[in-house]
Amino acid sequence: MKIKSVVTWTAVAIVGAVCWGVLALARGETISAIWLLGAALGSYAIAYRFYARFICKRVLEVDDTRATPAERLNNGVDFHPTDRRVLLGHHFAAIAGAGPLVGPVLAAQMGYLPGTIWIIVGVIFAGAVQDMVTLFFSMRRNGKSLGQMARDEIGVVGGISALVGVFVIMIILLAVLALVVVNALAQSPWGTFSIAMTIPIALFMGFYLRVIRPGKVIETSVIGVVLLLLAIVAGGWVAESSWASAFTFDPETLTLFLVIYGFAASVLPVWMLLAPRDYLSTFMKIGTIALLAIGVVIAAPVLQTDAVSKFAFDETGPVFSGELFPFVFITIACGALSGFHALVSSGTTPKMIEKESQIRLIGYGGMLMESFVAVAAIIAACILDPGLYFAMNSPAGATGGAVQSASEFVNSLGFVITPEELDAAAAAVEEDTLVSRTGGAPTLAVGMSDIFAQVFGGEGMRAFWYHFAIMFEALFILTTVDAGTRVGRFMLQDTLGNVYKPLGRVSWKPGLWFTSAIVVAAWGYFLWAGVTDPLGGINQLFPLFGIANQLLAAIALTVATVILVKSGKLKWAWVTAIPLAWDAAVTLTASWQKVFSDDPKIGFFAQRAQYSEALERGEVLAPAQDLDDMSTVVTNSTVDGVLSAFFAILVILVIGNAIIVCWRAVRATEPLPTTEEPWEESKIVAPSGLWPTAEEKRELAAVGAPAGGSGVRDSDESVGSGKDGGSS
Amino acid sequence: MTVLQRVRRTMRGVRWYLAELTGETEYDRYVEHHKRLHPGEPVLSRREYERQRFERSAQPGARCC
Numbered sequence: 001m002k003i004k005s006v007v008t009w010t011a012v013a014i015v016g017a018v019c020w021g022v023l024a025l026a027r028g029e030t031i032s033a034i035w036l037l038g039a040a041l042g043s044y045a046i047a048y049r050f051y052a053r054f055i056c057k058r059v060l061e062v063d064d065t066r067a068t069p070a071e072r073l074n075n076g077v078d079f080h081p082t083d084r085r086v087l088l089g090h091h092f093a094a095i096a097g098a099g100p101l102v103g104p105v106l107a108a109q110m111g112y113l114p115g116t117i118w119i120i121v122g123v124i125f126a127g128a129v130q131d132m133v134t135l136f137f138s139m140r141r142n143g144k145s146l147g148q149m150a151r152d153e154i155g156v157v158g159g160i161s162a163l164v165g166v167f168v169i170m171i172i173l174l175a176v177l178a179l180v181v182v183n184a185l186a187q188s189p190w191g192t193f194s195i196a197m198t199i200p201i202a203l204f205m206g207f208y209l210r211v212i213r214p215g216k217v218i219e220t221s222v223i224g225v226v227l228l229l230l231a232i233v234a235g236g237w238v239a240e241s242s243w244a245s246a247f248t249f250d251p252e253t254l255t256l257f258l259v260i261y262g263f264a265a266s267v268l269p270v271w272m273l274l275a276p277r278d279y280l281s282t283f284m285k286i287g288t289i290a291l292l293a294i295g296v297v298i299a300a301p302v303l304q305t306d307a308v309s310k311f312a313f314d315e316t317g318p319v320f321s322g323e324l325f326p327f328v329f330i331t332i333a334c335g336a337l338s339g340f341h342a343l344v345s346s347g348t349t350p351k352m353i354e355k356e357s358q359i360r361l362i363g364y365g366g367m368l369m370e371s372f373v374a375v376a377a378i379i380a381a382c383i384l385d386p387g388l389y390f391a392m393n394s395p396a397g398a399t400g401g402a403v404q405s406a407s408e409f410v411n412s413l414g415f416v417i418t419p420e421e422l423d424a425a426a427a428a429v430e431e432d433t434l435v436s437r438t439g440g441a442p443t444l445a446v447g448m449s450d451i452f453a454q455v456f457g458g459e460g461m462r463a464f465w466y467h468f469a470i471m472f473e474a475l476f477i478l479t480t481v482d483a484g485t486r487v488g489r490f491m492l493q494d495t496l497g498n499v500y501k502p503l504g505r506v507s508w509k510p511g512l513w514f515t516s517a518i519v520v521a522a523w524g525y526f527l528w529a530g531v532t533d534p535l536g537g538i539n540q541l542f543p544l545f546g547i548a549n550q551l552l553a554a555i556a557l558t559v560a561t562v563i564l565v566k567s568g569k570l571k572w573a574w575v576t577a578i579p580l581a582w583d584a585a586v587t588l589t590a591s592w593q594k595v596f597s598d599d600p601k602i603g604f605f606a607q608r609a610q611y612s613e614a615l616e617r618g619e620v621l622a623p624a625q626d627l628d629d630m631s632t633v634v635t636n637s638t639v640d641g642v643l644s645a646f647f648a649i650l651v652i653l654v655i656g657n658a659i660i661v662c663w664r665a666v667r668a669t670e671p672l673p674t675t676e677e678p679w680e681e682s683k684i685v686a687p688s689g690l691w692p693t694a695e696e697k698r699e700l701a702a703v704g705a706p707a708g709g710s711g712v713r714d715s716d717e718s719v720g721s722g723k724d725g726g727s728s
Numbered sequence: 729m730t731v732l733q734r735v736r737r738t739m740r741g742v743r744w745y746l747a748e749l750t751g752e753t754e755y756d757r758y759v760e761h762h763k764r765l766h767p768g769e770p771v772l773s774r775r776e777y778e779r780q781r782f783e784r785s786a787q788p789g790a791r792c793c
Binding site: 086275 | 745746750757762779784
């Protein structure tokens with residue numbers, strides 16, 4: 001057994017190392033995406049087996065004799081021990097979103113290598129560590145939220161900064177994601193029709209679940225998914241019919257629709273719209289990601305992009321400005337390290353975990369899966385012809401929006417694509433144009449349609465797969481917008497309730513409308529600013545979103561480091577302190593450049609100065625077209641600059657406060673008090689990993705539990721809980 | 729084990745997984761929990777339980793980007 005394990009892991013290490021070797025040495029020739037996949041999967045396996053295990057055993061000292069909150073506080077509702085495989089599904093569905101799909105696509109501007117390296121190394125040493133450690137600390141505190149832990153463990157300043165940070169970051173996140181949807185649907189009757197249809201489909205599902213067949217979620221979801229596929233097919237018919245014009249909108253109109261939709265969705269009862277949409281998007285998400293993974297493996301496409309492009313070293317990249325450090329890390333965001341996951345890891349998941357040791361599978365393993373999605377996304381972007389990639393992702397101000405001018409612009413970057421090729425690429429997916437379809441979603445959809453068409457259905461299915469991919473992204477972005485607006489509203493109600501009592505009451509209608517309107521107006525403002533920004537909304541706002549997300553990660557890693565130090569584990573604090581130091585360096589450098597850089601392409605205030613001086617002289621600077629455009633740029637760059645500074649100050653406050661607490665903890669002769677719940681004996685028997693070991697099987701058999709599931713020891717009813725999965 | 733049995737077992741496993749994932753089995757768990765802790769007291773009907781479940785989920789968890 002021992003030898004078998006040594007042989008296996010040596011083999012895995014060799015496969016991973018060979019793949020990395022090919023990636024490192026292949027220069028000037030195109031290589032297969034298989035090498036990226038091999039490097040990723042090999043590294044994940046090693047990290048999961050060794051590093052994650054080391055963190056669990058040595059650093060966190062997980063203890064399976066200790067009862068988890070799910071066992072101690074089991075109320076059958078939010079606290080209840082949940083099968084690890086089911087919980088992994090829940091957790092993954094909650095953390096996976098559009099971020100890991102969009103970020104890597106934009107980062108492909110710098111070539112496939114910088115993005116891929118960060119996605120893999122980042123997840124192993126930062127992202128997955130953050131998710132698992134936050135999950136662990138929250139689990140030891142009965143599932144407390146990140147904000148609450150920051151306040152308890154760091155102090156009032158840290159706590160309030162974290163709370164404010166979470167709210168503002170959420171607003172920016174919602175605006176940027178909504179912007180991705182707007183850019184994907186603008187002037188596309190096929191996409192707009194399909195997405196619009198999801199609203200009646202969700203309403204029908206809601207009605208069906210509430211009135212006709214209460215509780216039959218699978219059945220309802222199957223009906224919903226079938227209707228959804230029908231809506232995608234029907235979108236193709238609509239686009240070719242006389243109805244097409246009724247579903248063709250400019251970005252401004254779509255923005256208005258989204259804002260109205262967002263408000264309606266957040267004040268309607270959950271069962272009507274939000275819950276059914278959530279089921280649909282969960283099924284679509286898991287299904288499509290599985291398809292993409294299978295497709296990439298079978299099609300094994302060839303990467304067209306350079307390993308490292310020239311935009312990695314100068315600041316002239318058209319997709320986003322700035323050099324590799326720090327902006328590739330800011331742009332990739334969620335696929336490698338995502339602060340938002342800390343909110344999930346300190347929310348529902350810790351209340352449902354059966355055994356402490358399962359945090360490795362759910363926290364670390366779940367994040368590895370998310371990182372794999374990011375690798376698949378960067379592959380999908382890098383198999384496109386670079387000419388097409390830059391024509392699609394450069395802002396309209398640069399490409400001029402037409403095929404002729406776009407072709408000239410791409411040529412000026414040093415890539416070749418003819419206007420005819422641009423027309424042909426658009427025709428292949430039955431869109432009017434692909435020029436300046438920024439935001440990542442259309443690019444990813446073209447890449448995915450390329451892969452899917454090779455594996456399932458051939459050339460004739462290309463347009464279907466393109467719109468399938470658009471639908472899949474738009475669907476779960478809209479679910480995020482619904483849910484995010486609600487979460488933001490609850491936070492606001494909670495806070496404002498301290499000032500004026502009735503506002504805090506969840507059921508008081510005027511308060512509910514008022515707070516919803518504030519949240520929608522806030523993200524609506526940034527969405528509008530992004531849509532109308534002459535410099536390109538994605539180009540301007542995406543860095544802000546990345547900085548915000550990474551700063552939230554800094555807060556989570558700070559909380560974790562403080563808890564480690566306070567509980568007398570100073571010698572292990574590097575596990576979270578090193579990723580924290582790196583993340584703080586990246587984000588604070590990025591914020592610094594966004595605030596103080598002299599280059600108007602990067603620094604918001606330099607940009608403001610450039611445009612406002614020109615405006616005073618009455619000049620119009622390209623890509624602005626008139627004086628109104630000029631003042632729009634001035635306003636946006638001011639707001640964005642102030643926000644960048646604000647984010648940085650918040651995080652400096654949290655880290656500063658944390659350093660003081662750590663200093664006190666190190667100086668103190670006894671460990672400082674933390675808020676960990678006391679030990680209580682656990683009676684649950686359950687495997688730690690996905691597959692039970694031989695020893696775990698014996699323990700399960702001893703309490704009469706099914707081989708893959710879990711059971712209860714010495715209780716009044718010492719029988720297995722009958723959880724009998726498909727495991728063998 | 730024959731192929732057919734294997735297929736059946738896999739299908740059962742998939743169905744079990746989806747039912748757990750979507751919360752379809754939540755009602756059964758509630759009934760069991762309720763009968764054990766409050767024996768003799770009336771149990772909510774499925775329709776009523778599902779309504780209350782949605783009211784509870786009115787505060788959704790955070791979704792990631």
